[in-house]
Every structure is written in structure tokens, then in C-alpha cells.
Amino acid sequence: MKEHKPLSPRQQRILEFVHKYIRENGRPPTIREIGQAADIPSTSVVNYNLGKLEQYGLIERESEVSRGLRLTERAYELLGVAVDAVNGVIDRLAGASRVIRLPLAGDIVASEPIEVGSDGFSTYDELDMIEVTAAMLQPHRGDLYALRVHGDSMIDAMVNDGDIVIMEKVDTARDGEMVAVWLVGDDQTTLKYLFRENDRVRLQPANPTMEPIYVPAEKVKVQGKVLAVLRQLA
Amino acid sequence: MKEHKPLSPRQQRILEFVHKYIRENGRPPTIREIGQAADIPSTSVVNYNLGKLEQYGLIERESEVSRGLRLTERAYELLGVAVDAVNGVIDRLAGASRVIRLPLAGDIVASEPIEVGSDGFSTYDELDMIEVTAAMLQPHRGDLYALRVHGDSMIDAMVNDGDIVIMEKVDTARDGEMVAVWLVGDDQTTLKYLFRENDRVRLQPANPTMEPIYVPAEKVKVQGKVLAVLRQLA
DNA sequence: ATTATAAGCGAACAAGTGTTCCATGTCAAG
DNA sequence: CTTGACATGGAACACTTGTTCGCTTATAAT
Structure with a gap:
């Protein structure tokens, strides 16, 4: 069972940003883009926090690959977007x-x-x-x-x-x-x-x-x- | 009016690969990944052909950004995914x-x-x-x-x-x-x-x-x- | 046959991006 | 108060990835 601790405010912001970035840009953000969005001036702090999110089972990372980051099902559940996504799709189809x-x-x-x-x-x-x-x-x-x-x-x-x-x-x-x-x-x-x-x-x-x-x-x-x-x- | 020429076999393969890669990996491929998949040994030939696909309005690129590549609506239509199953529709809508x-x-x-x-x-x-x-x-x-x-x-x-x-x-x-x-x-x-x-x-x-x-x-x-x-x- | 254009290729370079190092600060436990 | 774990931050480094250069080959047009 993966550790599950409360997310720090920074980790919460990182997760929300990653989700939004993927949705709007069709690809995951870079370490530096995450740092800019979450007001973290150091790539090593971003890397550290991403390591934590990975440890919590909220993201998966690929080593030494650009944008080697993806959200897990668990992250989507935590973000509450599973239901939102379905509703959003229905809304968009209805409002085509x-x-x-x-x-x-x-x-x-x-x-x-x-x-x-x-x-x-x-x-x-x-x-x-x-x-x-x-x-x-x-x-x-x-x-x-x-x-x-x-x-x-x-x-x-x-x-x-x-x-x-x-x-x-x-x-x-x-x-x-x-x-x-x-x-x-x-x-x-x-x-x-x-x-x-x-x-x-x-x-x-x-x-x-x-x-x-x-x-x-x-x-x-x-x-x-x-x-x-x-x-x-x- | 954008030029619209028949795609060369290489361009066709590139387009199909890019689409498949995005669907399966949640991010666009790199120039080198495209080259490997399409049997193109040189990054400049991949770059050249991506330039052609961009000219045809099938992809959009971003300069000096890793994985700075996206398929356009036109590309999805050319690939015939507009008539795909609901899963495909949701995939597109959720993704972009x-x-x-x-x-x-x-x-x-x-x-x-x-x-x-x-x-x-x-x-x-x-x-x-x-x-x-x-x-x-x-x-x-x-x-x-x-x-x-x-x-x-x-x-x-x-x-x-x-x-x-x-x-x-x-x-x-x-x-x-x-x-x-x-x-x-x-x-x-x-x-x-x-x-x-x-x-x-x-x-x-x-x-x-x-x-x-x-x-x-x-x-x-x-x-x-x-x-x-x-x-x-x- | 010639010429122009398109396409291909290897290599080098430029820029982007992830990782590591090292020092410092914060906080909880003892 | 001390200690250890956790978190932060700047900087450098290593590697990935996109772009350009110069040349060759293929193809289409004349």
C-alpha cells in the first residue's frame, strides 16, 4: 500500500497545474513550467515534490525523458475529475x-x-x-x-x-x-x-x-x- | 488556401505514428522517436517532413519546445477518427x-x-x-x-x-x-x-x-x- | 539531356529539460 | 537544547531534443 499523506499546499498546486496543463496543451509540462506555475524557483524542489507525488502514487514518471510525467487514476480521483470529465463531455456534446x-x-x-x-x-x-x-x-x-x-x-x-x-x-x-x-x-x-x-x-x-x-x-x-x-x- | 497534396508514404506513416503515440502515451513523440518509428535515420528528414505536414495544416508545431507538436482537427479527420467509437470522441474532447x-x-x-x-x-x-x-x-x-x-x-x-x-x-x-x-x-x-x-x-x-x-x-x-x-x- | 525542385542524410550545433550536488532552513521528536 | 528528517534553493552538470548546415540523391519539368 503506497503511503498516503496529506499533500502540502505546494504539492496540491503542482497536481492541479499538471492536470490543467495536460488538458489544455495536450502534453505534460516540464519541470521548469511546473516551477513557474507553482512559484517554485528551483528545479530541484520541483523534482523533490514530484518524487513525493510519485511516492504517493499520484503520478508516474519516466527517467531522463522530456515531459516524462503522467497522472495516475488515483490522481484523477483525488482531483475529482472523473465525474467532472464525464459531465463535461456530456455538456460539450449537448452544447455542440x-x-x-x-x-x-x-x-x-x-x-x-x-x-x-x-x-x-x-x-x-x-x-x-x-x-x-x-x-x-x-x-x-x-x-x-x-x-x-x-x-x-x-x-x-x-x-x-x-x-x-x-x-x-x-x-x-x-x-x-x-x-x-x-x-x-x-x-x-x-x-x-x-x-x-x-x-x-x-x-x-x-x-x-x-x-x-x-x-x-x-x-x-x-x-x-x-x-x-x-x-x-x- | 493551404496547399493540399497527397501525402507521401513517409508522411502518412509519420501522421499515423504521431496519432497512435499521443493516444497511448499522453504526449507527443520526439523527432527521434518519429524517426525510429518511420524508419527515417536522420532528424533533419523528420524535421523536413513535419514541416510539410505543418504546411498541409495537419500538425501545428512550436519552435524549440520539447514535444512541441500537435495534430490539428484536419489531421484527425484525415485519419478517420471523427467516426470512431465514443471512446475516441471522449479521448479527443478530454484531451483537447x-x-x-x-x-x-x-x-x-x-x-x-x-x-x-x-x-x-x-x-x-x-x-x-x-x-x-x-x-x-x-x-x-x-x-x-x-x-x-x-x-x-x-x-x-x-x-x-x-x-x-x-x-x-x-x-x-x-x-x-x-x-x-x-x-x-x-x-x-x-x-x-x-x-x-x-x-x-x-x-x-x-x-x-x-x-x-x-x-x-x-x-x-x-x-x-x-x-x-x-x-x-x- | 538538362535544370530546378523536392527529398534525403549525417553531423554538428543550439536550446531545452531532467538530475545531482551541496548548503541552508524548518520542524517535530526526544 | 539537540538531533534527525524533511524541505528548500541555487548552481552546475548531463542528457535529451530541436534546428541548421552542407552535401547527395531522386524526381519532375522542360
Whole structure:
């Protein structure tokens, strides 16, 4: 029978961190990552405490292997996650609609109009999908798709190179909505807030320090409505 | 659109091995373990082929991190595990939650430092939670939390009033990472890319048309690392 | 046949990560 | 108060693991 003593606060923190790290990163943490998370400045103290957790049967270690650490069944019981895990899975399966998968339909660059298929994107390779939580998106009628921004030309829209823009496939928009428009004659796609003023259109940049542009209405082709912008930092 | 070519036999073997190894070991394999399993005697050939799989969107890698490798959704689908038994589904869901709930810990404004609870955000109202898909986030060690931007002061970070910033609670950062820093003396929070240069810090705006600022290192307090920016359009 | 590109390979190097050493501090038992 | 067990911490070391270099071979395109 393995020894079973109360865990020290540090050991408790280590165990919880390891569990969370594995769940969120798909691999165990390093000694140094554990030390940082548990406020232990010395790798030897982390090693010592891991030795204790191993002695208590809560973890298994592999010698001289990077990330050679795993939680045992006993650890999961101690952490109370067996039941939580099942409930979590049921919750997630039931709530599957909370994640929406969208086709990453291509790039958006200033010098080209947005090209999308006319049949609901079924022509796209289904493997290029983006997942977003439903809460990120407004109610919408048109099909949704995602575009990745290519280049610095969308800076006035507060959109960076590499950002992902979630679009609704519409060709009309209400005043105040942010849209992707193709400017006929200028041969340019731009993302701006759209306002109709008599027979021209005011296109208002998202950056409040920048001035709007005014374009004859017939030169503005709405190509989609912007619902969200997603930016991952490398 | 990501390149999508038929996988070479070696790439197929690598992918299958990686999947099996993760399932059976609870962590990704090393370059050398992959080489041994796929009969590839050279780590640079393994590295080359992993680069190809990454290019095809089948894996994600992390530079200079041991076992810094993960399979993407696309890879799981290509491997045909989406139609596997419930066990497989639970395995995937338990192993990599697709939705992560984060506390919306408050606002970020230029004139105040970021204030976060010291006890893992348990003090926050559970109704103020943000959900993001796991794919949006880099692997991380610190706790995560979300802040809503208040005001126009983050424009140089390409972040708008009302945007949500996903933060990792760290107080140190590597060069090139985007961080929230409190500038002592200036009484200002700013979001910028951080680079150390001798005894001062270069803070580089996200907007490529803007110039960096240089600050003595002791006046820079890192308050968190920016992992993602989410923007909902009204 | 030639050329360009893709893929392969061994070796060295760089960086990450686990282990060990040694000294010090804390605490409980006697 | 002393002693022994336990825990801590910094530093160095040993080893693991990822990346790069320079070259060769294979394959596809012309």
C-alpha cells in the first residue's frame, strides 16, 4: 500500500497545474513550467515534490525523458475529475452547437475583389475550416465564411495582416454596418462602415483618427458584411 | 488556401505514428522517436517532413519546445477518427477541449494598470465568462483571462474600443511577444511587441506604420501576454 | 539531356529539460 | 537544547531534443 499523506499546499498546486496543463496543451509540462506555475524557483524542489507525488502514487514518471510525467487514476480521483470529465463531455456534446465551423474561403487582399463560390462554399476544400464560438457571432441570414487578411492594406479597418475576418455573404447592407466593398474603378477591396448619403456612399474607417472617403453609390459593390475579427498572436 | 497534396508514404506513416503515440502515451513523440518509428535515420528528414505536414495544416508545431507538436482537427479527420467509437470522441474532447471558458476579468484602459485577483479569478462573477475555441490559443502555462478594451488608446496595437483581448497572466516575456505593459512614471498601460535592447526596452506597435518607443527597462512592468484579439461587430 | 525542385542524410550545433550536488532552513521528536 | 528528517534553493552538470548546415540523391519539368 503506497503511503498516503496529506499533500502540502505546494504539492496540491503542482497536481492541479499538471492536470490543467495536460488538458489544455495536450502534453505534460516540464519541470521548469511546473516551477513557474507553482512559484517554485528551483528545479530541484520541483523534482523533490514530484518524487513525493510519485511516492504517493499520484503520478508516474519516466527517467531522463522530456515531459516524462503522467497522472495516475488515483490522481484523477483525488482531483475529482472523473465525474467532472464525464459531465463535461456530456455538456460539450449537448452544447455542440456552441461551436460553429466556417469555411476559410481564402485571402482578402486590397487589390482583388472577394471571390466566393455561388453555391454556399461547397466547392471549397472542406478541410479548411475555422471554428468559432457561437457567442462571437451576431444573428445572421446569409452564409458565413472566413477570410484571412493578406498584407497591411486593411490597417484603417484596424485589421492586421494575418487576422481572420468572419463574413456574412450579403450584397446589401444597412447604414452603420461594417462591410467589405469592392470599389469599381479603383480596383480595390476595403473594409469600412457604410453610410448612404443621398447619391453617394460614406465609407468610414474603423480607426477613429482617420477620415472617411466618399464614393458614388454606383461604384460601391458590397461583397459581404463583417461579423467578427479574430487575431491570433504568434 | 493551404496547399493540399497527397501525402507521401513517409508522411502518412509519420501522421499515423504521431496519432497512435499521443493516444497511448499522453504526449507527443520526439523527432527521434518519429524517426525510429518511420524508419527515417536522420532528424533533419523528420524535421523536413513535419514541416510539410505543418504546411498541409495537419500538425501545428512550436519552435524549440520539447514535444512541441500537435495534430490539428484536419489531421484527425484525415485519419478517420471523427467516426470512431465514443471512446475516441471522449479521448479527443478530454484531451483537447475545443471550447475554453475564460473569465472576463474587467476592462483594459490606458490610464490604469491591469487589476486581476490573486486567487485565480475565483472572485469573478461566473456570468462574465468568454468562450473561445482552443484552436485560437497558443499553448500556455499561466492562467488565462479576458479583458475588454475601453477607449481608443490601443489603436496603435490595432485594437479597437470594445475588442476583447485574451491574456496570459505572466510577468515576464520573451522578445517578440505581444504584452500588456504598465509604464511606470507615464502611468499608462499599453499593448506592444516587446524587445529587450541592452538596458532598455523597445516597444513595437502592431500598426506597421507606427514607430516604436524606447523605455528604460526598469520602467516597464509586464502585466500579461496577449494571446488573441477578438472583435465583434455590432 | 538538362535544370530546378523536392527529398534525403549525417553531423554538428543550439536550446531545452531532467538530475545531482551541496548548503541552508524548518520542524517535530526526544 | 539537540538531533534527525524533511524541505528548500541555487548552481552546475548531463542528457535529451530541436534546428541548421552542407552535401547527395531522386524526381519532375522542360
